[in-house]
Amino acid sequence: MLLPQFSKYDRNGLTIDLKYYSAENLTQNLFDFAFQLVEQNMRKLYEESWGWNEIEKKRELKESDSKFIIAFDRSSSLPVGLVNFRFVLENNQEVFYVYEIQITEQYQGKGLGKYLMMLSEFIAIKQKMKKIMLTVLTNNKRVVDFYKEKLKYEVDEYSPTIANEAVAGEDFMYEILSKAVR
DSSP, rough: OOOOOOOOOOOOOEEEEEEEEEGGGOHHHHHEEEEEEEHHHHHHHHHHHHHHHHHHHHHHHTTTTOOEEEEEETOOOOEEEEEEEEEEEEEEEEEEEEEEEEGGGGGTTSSSHOOOOHHHHHHHHTTSSSSEEEETTTTTTHHHIIIISSOEEEEEETSSHHHHHSTTTTOOSEEEEEEOHH
């Protein structure tokens, strides 16, 4: 699924190889990496919002339609980041849904996450999706700003902050963000 010209990221002191995996061909070691990275980066934020459920998160990552792009440090061959996504039908629209994008801490802030999102958008276009969507926890302000300010995502019409306007003043734990890709 990854064209050779998009399978490398060599910027900001990083030399990264990107590889595509479906849920069925993801090795146990790579699955363990994916889960541990999600847990390391997100557990505290989940606990502050709707709670952390290890069994549910593992089930979500193992879903048969899950797909992954995993970033490997070229010099060590170790995985350092990932995008977990699915092609879904959301309200009768073909959607590229980003379930997770996670980067190990020492690789953050060097453009890899932005590159992975741009690559996700490119794949969504090539697969003729209508839009790309993701869910973001509102208590993760840095990430909310990353999507809205840097990548120009907007609050989706199905986000609880818009879809549930009748509940004025209620704080929601998450927003659904999206960007049209065609």
